[in-house]
Amino acid sequence: MASHTNTSLQIVIDDKAFHTQDGDQEAAALLLLAGRDPKVFDLFLLKKNGVEEKIRDGQIINLRNGDHFVSRQKLHFTIDGEPQSSYDDDQSAAALLRLAGVDPAGYDLARILPAGGTQTFSDAQIVKIRNGDEFVTAKHVGGVA
Incomplete structure (x- = not known):
């Protein structure tokens, strides 16, 4: 019979250290x-x-001393009323426009503000995404040459 040493x-x-005796969890x-809710966060x-x-829900992980993990919340938001989701909470406006299937060269991205109105972003601007955000796209209005 093999002896088990803890x-x-x-x-x-x-970024916080934890100690455990259980090598597979x-x-x-x-x-x-x-301290994270597994229904809200992924590992x-x-x-x-x-x-x-990504470690799938229910997947058993064989831990090694010094393993580093991060928890991420999948953010849910809409662009032009279409549901989107991402783990990346900061993306360029151009990347979000492409996610919506539109060409950043011809469209702008705007966040619908809770109090009304919008906040418009330039293509290169990094947009901090919050769960439940609503974005809209608008065709560029160009001048006449």
Whole structure:
């Protein structure tokens, strides 16, 4: 019969260190350890060069000492009334226009403000996306030569 030794592992989730004796855990358990709701957040393993690998819900992770994870909330928003979602909470206006299937060279992006009105973004401007945001596109109005 093999003897089981309890070895403490240190892992990092969202830049905070945690210690565990259990070397194989589900993504939800690690999210809960970090104080995140697994129904709202997803877990990603940080690989070499900063590449993030999504850990599927219910997937068992074989932990290694020093593993680094990040939690991400999938943001839900609309562009021209069409539902969109992303883990990336800051994107260029041009990238969001392309996501909506329109050419940034011919369209502008605007956020509908809760109090009414809009906030327009230039193509290169980074847009901070919040869950529930509503965006609209508008064709450029050009001058006559």
